[in-house]
Amino acid sequence: MAGDGRLRHGAALKFFWGPMDCGKSTMALQMNYNHARQGRRGLVLTRIDRSLGPQITTRIGLAHEAIEVTDDLDLCELVRSRLADGLRIDYLICDEACFYTVRHVEQMAELVDCYDIDVFAFGLATDFRSCLFPAAQRLLELADEVTRIQVEVLCWCGRQGLLNARVVDGAVVREGEQVVIGDTVDEAEVRYQVLCRQHYRSGDLGVRVR
Numbered sequence: 281m282a283g284d285g286r287l288r289h290g291a292a293l294k295f296f297w298g299p300m301d302c303g304k305s306t307m308a309l310q311m312n313y314n315h316a317r318q319g320r321r322g323l324v325l326t327r328i329d330r331s332l333g334p335q336i337t338t339r340i341g342l343a344h345e346a347i348e349v350t351d352d353l354d355l356c357e358l359v360r361s362r363l364a365d366g367l368r369i370d371y372l373i374c375d376e377a378c379f380y381t382v383r384h385v386e387q388m389a390e391l392v393d394c395y396d397i398d399v400f401a402f403g404l405a406t407d408f409r410s411c412l413f414p415a416a417q418r419l420l421e422l423a424d425e426v427t428r429i430q431v432e433v434l435c436w437c438g439r440q441g442l443l444n445a446r447v448v449d450g451a452v453v454r455e456g457e458q459v460v461i462g463d464t465v466d467e468a469e470v471r472y473q474v475l476c477r478q479h480y481r482s483g484d485l486g487v488r489v490r
Contacts, residue, residue, distance in 0.1 A: 284407050290325070293398075293399045298404075298472045322370055326348065328376055334347065342480060355372070371397060388422075401419055406444065410480065436475070437479060440476060443474050443476075
């Protein structure tokens with residue numbers, strides 16, 4: 281933003297969302313690749329990746345090192361420190377943005393409005409109870425663009441998968457901490473399964489195809 285408030289380049293805050301297995305992390309890495317290929321410089325961030333490490337990983341085998349977002353990380357201060365070191369930053373890739381804090385989302389908006397830096401956020405919209413994550417809700421409220429990722433995820437019945445069910449001991453659970461690490465494989469102590477609304481509400485997990 282210029283000193284008089286006029287738009288310079290038109291940076292934007294964009295939120296890409298969808299259920300598990302729809303390719304959010306894959307799209308985040310592809311977005312980073314596309315921008316970097318055109319000479320843009322960016323930072324890649326994540327929080328609570330399935331690998332439990334400072335990287336973005338995907339279920340199709342892609343991976344990229346990333347900055348781990350903690351509760352006390354200030355995204356604006358992170359960018360200011362990199363700029364002070366003489367680095368150029370054109371954009372941020374924020375994967376697993378649903379697990380960020382609301383304060384982080386406010387900082388994303390500040391980076392767009394005051395630093396002219398694009399921010400691309402990727403994440404779930406709703407938790408295992410079908411309630412919005414606080415950060416996702418704030419992104420829906422503040423983002424310049426909100427896009428549902430179009431890679432279709434199917435429920436076991438063949439309908440479109442909409443909701444992320446948490447499964448423990450073979451049954452859908454509806455109480456507990458909002459964030460519990462798990463995966464989609466049967467061997468996981470806590471696993472998640474994408475269901476259509478009907479089968480999410482009934483708790484019917486169908487027959488697992490191995």
